[in-house]
Amino acid sequence: MKLPPYNIFPNITGDKIYLRQILISDIKDLVEISFYDAVQATTVKQATVMQVKINQDYIDGNSIHWGIADQLTNKIVGTCGYYRGLDKGEGELGCVLLPPYRGQGYMTSAMALAIEFGLNTIGLKRIWAATSQQNKEAIKLLERLNFIKIADLDDNEVEYELKK
Template sequence: MSVFPVLQSARLTLREFRPQDAPALFDIYRDAVSMRWFGTEPLQTLAQAEAQVAVFIGWQQLPNPWLRWAVESQADQQLAGSCGLFKWNRGWRSCTLGYELAPAYRGQGMMREALQLALDWGFANMALNRIEAQVHPDNLPSIRLLQGLGFVQEGRLREAGFWLGQYHDLLAFSLLRQDWVQPS
């Protein structure tokens, strides 16, 4: 991918991560309450966030690039979270969706808005037929978000994740191209 896609809605800009995003990403990723759903340990240092930003930027160099957009609020030009399409399998025309949002931006429909942009872009530009997502069974806001976007729950993956010192079941969701209708 030669040019990183920048996407915009009425309230958001989805753009490439920049090194200066590390402090805001650190604020999100160090929050143990939020990270209980994310599938990884909370970050402990700003250096870890800087390394994570470098990983997101480096994904563009993969043979099948992975996209992780910085979700920026247009109202305050602050990093509100991120979303991305990763584990792209060109042959199978599938990928996985991931996302997180800072607590201050939750409950306002921002992630729904961001994911609508990302899903539209993925179906239009990556020749995708299927987008998958995995969610902790207790993460009810995320489950409602996916269902509201048309994702269908396909099953439960027993002890599929390991973080915070224990195994976690995950619910498997998918969205097919034929089922994607931009929600209003």
């Protein structure tokens, strides 16, 4: 296994998007989708503090968090990454997309790139995701990416695992 941090932060290029490190200049556009420990930011200051914690988690080898950038504009349209379990050879894959970009294939592309990185670069043996039972779009995304439901969790959440 090759866990973070890496000598150079991994930027991953796809067809329409690429995954890159989030810069301080990106944060003002990401407040509404900035989360840490299931708490959502409501101000740029809160989102900045959260990003500092996310960056520290990466430095500590516990996670990797990418901005999903549109190749044409370099604008961050969402985020995705692995947030738990890396030390055990597994990764909880999470994602969030700004509302104007939903339904356009951004997240499918981003998650496919993140899955490939998790399997082939980090060397994960298990990739999983959790979401609300009401989040039908996330469930459709996970199923489209070959995840299968494995558990109903507390708080009306469901867990999915990548089927290899």
